[in-house]
Amino acid sequence: MFVAWRDLRFAKGRFVLMGAVVVLITVLVGLVSGLTAGLARANTSAITDLPADHLAFARPVDGEDVSFTVSSVDADTWAAWERVPGVTTAEPLGIVTTRAQADGRTASVSAFGVQPGSGLAPSPAQVRDGAVVLSTAAADELDARTGDTVTVAGRDLRVTDVARDASYSHTPVVWTSLDDFQQLSRGDGDGGPRATVVALTTTPAADLVAADTELGTTTVSRDDALSAIGSFTSENGSLQLMRGFLFAISALVIGAFFTVWTIQRSGDIAVLKALGASTGYLLRDALGQAVVLLGLGTVAGTAVAVAAGAALGSAVPFVLDFATVAGPALIMIALGVAGAALSIRRITSVDPLTALGSAR
Amino acid sequence: MSLHLTDVTLTYPDGGARLIALDDVTLHVPAGTITALVGPSGSGKSSLLAVAATLISPDSGQVVIAGTDTTGMSRNRLTELRRTRIGMVFQQPNLLPSLTAIEQLQVMAHLDGRAPRGARGRALELLEAVGLTGQADRRPHELSGGQRQRINIARALMNEPAVLLVDEPTSALDQERGAAILDLITTLTHRQGAATVLVTHDRSHLTAVDQVVEIHDGRLRTPVASGAP
Numbered sequence: 001m002f003v004a005w006r007d008l009r010f011a012k013g014r015f016v017l018m019g020a021v022v023v024l025i026t027v028l029v030g031l032v033s034g035l036t037a038g039l040a041r042a043n044t045s046a047i048t049d050l051p052a053d054h055l056a057f058a059r060p061v062d063g064e065d066v067s068f069t070v071s072s073v074d075a076d077t078w079a080a081w082e083r084v085p086g087v088t089t090a091e092p093l094g095i096v097t098t099r100a101q102a103d104g105r106t107a108s109v110s111a112f113g114v115q116p117g118s119g120l121a122p123s124p125a126q127v128r129d130g131a132v133v134l135s136t137a138a139a140d141e142l143d144a145r146t147g148d149t150v151t152v153a154g155r156d157l158r159v160t161d162v163a164r165d166a167s168y169s170h171t172p173v174v175w176t177s178l179d180d181f182q183q184l185s186r187g188d189g190d191g192g193p194r195a196t197v198v199a200l201t202t203t204p205a206a207d208l209v210a211a212d213t214e215l216g217t218t219t220v221s222r223d224d225a226l227s228a229i230g231s232f233t234s235e236n237g238s239l240q241l242m243r244g245f246l247f248a249i250s251a252l253v254i255g256a257f258f259t260v261w262t263i264q265r266s267g268d269i270a271v272l273k274a275l276g277a278s279t280g281y282l283l284r285d286a287l288g289q290a291v292v293l294l295g296l297g298t299v300a301g302t303a304v305a306v307a308a309g310a311a312l313g314s315a316v317p318f319v320l321d322f323a324t325v326a327g328p329a330l331i332m333i334a335l336g337v338a339g340a341a342l343s344i345r346r347i348t349s350v351d352p353l354t355a356l357g358s359a360r
Numbered sequence: 361m362s363l364h365l366t367d368v369t370l371t372y373p374d375g376g377a378r379l380i381a382l383d384d385v386t387l388h389v390p391a392g393t394i395t396a397l398v399g400p401s402g403s404g405k406s407s408l409l410a411v412a413a414t415l416i417s418p419d420s421g422q423v424v425i426a427g428t429d430t431t432g433m434s435r436n437r438l439t440e441l442r443r444t445r446i447g448m449v450f451q452q453p454n455l456l457p458s459l460t461a462i463e464q465l466q467v468m469a470h471l472d473g474r475a476p477r478g479a480r481g482r483a484l485e486l487l488e489a490v491g492l493t494g495q496a497d498r499r500p501h502e503l504s505g506g507q508r509q510r511i512n513i514a515r516a517l518m519n520e521p522a523v524l525l526v527d528e529p530t531s532a533l534d535q536e537r538g539a540a541i542l543d544l545i546t547t548l549t550h551r552q553g554a555a556t557v558l559v560t561h562d563r564s565h566l567t568a569v570d571q572v573v574e575i576h577d578g579r580l581r582t583p584v585a586s587g588a589p
Contacts, residue, residue: 002470010458271454276443277471353415355454356406
């Protein structure tokens with residue numbers, strides 16, 4: 001990189017300008033990535049943190065996908081799932097989004113109804129009839145603590161614990177007993193106990209397809225079940241599309257810059273070739289320059305995105321972790337280098353003969 | 361360590377036909393001597409220089425650089441030969457704008473896989489030889505046309521070439537500076553023992569060279585004169 005380093009210093013105005021573009025795109029990608037992960041977490045954390053590997057939904061009508069909103073399974077179904085060979089645990093889980101009140105404060109919450117003592121709730125011993133376990137976000141929004149009484153869908157429940165954070169469809173989760181869930185979801189509790197899904201812990205020996213056929217359910221893995229949350233697929237898809245476009249734009253911008261840069265210095269390249277520079281030498285030199293530019297720009301942009309994410313705190317759902325910080329940065333560099341590589345390949349076609357008799 | 365061109369023919373496509381740029385050219389330039397190549401525009405001077413520089417492979421004939429026959433050589437081998445055995449002095453200095461004077465010379469070592477720092481002594485020595493002591497850290501835009509041309513010459517000599525190809529080095533300079541540049545090339549050719557081909561339009565240069573060949577329509581008339589007494 002003998003010439004490349006000196007070009008970086010000599011044409012610093014151009015490279016600073018391009019570096020600023022890389023920084024800004026990286027900031028945008030970092031913020032969108034953190035926000036995407038944060039929104040996804042706010043939408044799905046209560047499901048992704050479930051101690052289960054599969055969820056059995058009521059089989060949807062033909063042509064429709066499984067949905068937490070539509071699914072409803074009865075007691076016979078979860079009892080039957082418990083007997084399926086290879087199924088270690090089969091526990092009913094009821095989910096309903098409703099309103100909660102406490103001391104004049106109201107909040108939308110998702111009530112997760114589980115059987116008393118079920119491991120699906122963060123503090124199994126505290127989930128019993130007439131009691132509710134609040135997630136930390138629910139407790140904050142309702143300003144409620146252990147021992148307080150909160151009203152969930154018009155039913156007074158005593159707070160027995162404030163446990164880990166969990167949210168579902170952008171609302172904080174509260175855990176109730178399955179019997180209370182019947183009241184919260186239907187009001188009258190008629191028609192026997194029902195749940196939304198059956199949370200399964202399975203071994204590889206379980207024949208889930210056969211069990212689905214027999215029991216009239218559709219079983220999907222816990223991760224696949226996220227698409228059954230109404231807004232998740234469209235929301236996540238839109239944000240991922242934005243990220244994808246930003247990655248593509250960054251590769252194109254870098255590619256365009258290095259195309260123009262390579263064309264501008266084609267005279268120098270011809271001279272170097274005439275002096276005996278191999279094409280490999282020139283390609284390494286130019287690619288090294290692109291890596292330096294992208295590396296510095298991406299590191300600076302990522303630092304700004306991390307600082308902005310940290311400053312946002314809990315004001316917006318934002319996740320700062322390896323996947324949202326280093327992942328996008330590495331993709332930016334990889335795609336940028338690919339864009340630059342496509343541009344600087346024109347070095348191979350520069351004719352050293354043009355150095356003879358050229359006036360520059 | 362000389363330059364031999366034997367029965368070299370070079371043609372370019374010209375519509376459906378072929379334009380003959382070099383027609384059965386044979387030229388021998390011994391080591392430590394300067395051969396001036398003169399001729400009108402379009403006579404084939406640049407083509408001969410390009411063939412000698414291994415930038416173009418002739419249709420037929422043989423080009424031998426310092427004992428190495430270039431016939432059938434791969435592009436990579438030709439590039440290496442150009443880097444290690446051939447020095448090029450361009451008509452215009454063609455300096456790289458981002459490099460200082462000394463770096464213009466050090467880059468030649470870097471192209472050859474050597475550490476530029478290790479070549480600093482040689483570069484300073486050459487800058488001194490071309491009268492640019494104290495100008496090592498200046499970039500091209502901080503130097504005069506004559507100084508840039510001197511760096512062009514010093515760069516060509518950096519890797520101790522066996523063959524020095526000089527393409528009208530004084531065309532952009534006034535007579536006084538042109539004469540100084542020619543003196544420099546003559547001195548360095550003899551000192552380095554290079555086989556030098558000097559393309560020139562300036563007849564006043566011919567007295568300083570060892571051999572003069574004239575080219576017309578791609579054919580050599582050699583020697584038309586012997587330059588130096």
